[in-house]
Amino acid sequence: MNRTDAPLVEDPKGQERRRYSGVAVALHWTIALLIFVQIGLGWYFNEALPDHSPAQDSLQDIHVSLGLTTLVLILIRVISRFVIPAPELPRGLPQWENWLAHAVHILLYLLMLALPLSGWLMLTLRHAPIPFWGINWPALPGLGAYSGPAHRALSGAVKHVHVFILIWIALGLIGLHLAGAIKHQFDDHPVLWRMIPFLPSRD
Numbered sequence: 448m449n450r451t452d453a454p455l456v457e458d459p460k461g462q463e464r465r466r467y468s469g470v471a472v473a474l475h476w477t478i479a480l481l482i483f484v485q486i487g488l489g490w491y492f493n494e495a496l497p498d499h500s501p502a503q504d505s506l507q508d509i510h511v512s513l514g515l516t517t518l519v520l521i522l523i524r525v526i527s528r529f530v531i532p533a534p535e536l537p538r539g540l541p542q543w544e545n546w547l548a549h550a551v552h553i554l555l556y557l558l559m560l561a562l563p564l565s566g567w568l569m570l571t572l573r574h575a576p577i578p579f580w581g582i583n584w585p586a587l588p589g590l591g592a593y594s595g596p597a598h599r600a601l602s603g604a605v606k607h608v609h610v611f612i613l614i615w616i617a618l619g620l621i622g623l624h625l626a627g628a629i630k631h632q633f634d635d636h637p638v639l640w641r642m643i644p645f646l647p648s649r650d
């Protein structure tokens with residue numbers, strides 16, 4: 448019998464080990480919420496408000512500060528992922544589903560880093576101040592001297608990546624992730640209890 452077909456663990460501690468740690472759960476839901484807020488806020492100040500209005504400027508400052516705060520939380524999450532390993536995926540899943548879940552999780556980690564880093568790079572290339580809750584966040588090092596047409600083209604490309612390409616990738620990946628979590632809830636391999644602390648354990 449291989450490990451994934453093993454009978455259910457009787458020992459409640461074994462079940463608890465199949466849950467994500469408190470740190471992973473807190474960071475997962477805080478960062479998920481911040482990303483949804485950031486997509487809504489970004490769309491609102493950039494598309495719905497008049498350009499260069501005071502409201503647009505102050506909401507952009509909040510978007511930037513919140514985005515950098517999210518970056519710090521994401522870095523803590525990546526480090527803590529190495530310190531506290533994630534539980535194994537549910538037993539008995541077909542190989543392709545294991546592979547897809549792993550691939551989507553890795554892509555979500557890359558996306559979580561790319562979203563705020565592209566925003567930071569965009570403001571660095573504009574040589575614009577980078578507000579962080581009332582103080583100045585440093586520009587990305589090594590890019591201060593650039594200017595001219597090639598630089599303007601690069602700056603435009605990074606903006607397109609931040610406001611368009613990454614957002615659609617995010618919506619697609621999060622949709623896939625959510626669809627996987629819901630599918631497993633109904634196909635006898637539930638996973639939500641592993642990430643939602645007050646749900647009873649099921650395996």
Ligand code: HEM
Pocket residue numbers: 481482485486487488489490493494507510511513514515517518562563564565566567568569570577606609610611614
């Ligand atoms: C947590 C990650 C972030 C997400 C999900 C996010 C998302 C977005 C979205 C959806 C937009 C507007 C798209 C549209 O126009 O429809 C936007 C615009 C913008 N974001 Fe972010 N953002 C994040 C982090 C950051 C960070 C860290 C910075 C800067 C350090 C930043 C700077 C900006 C700026 C300056 C704009 C306006 C761009 C323009 O001038 O058109 N963002 N962002």
Ligand code: HEM
Pocket residue numbers: 475478479480482528533536537552553555556559621624625628638639640641642
């Ligand atoms: C929309 C609501 C969401 C739900 C219902 C949800 C649900 C879950 C669940 C149940 C797991 C555990 C999967 C397992 O047991 O193997 C998980 C893991 C994960 N989620 Fe979400 N999630 C959501 C949003 C997000 C968002 C917005 C992101 C990031 C952009 C994200 C990133 C991740 C990552 C990277 C993992 C893997 C954690 C690891 O193994 O290190 N999730 N999610």
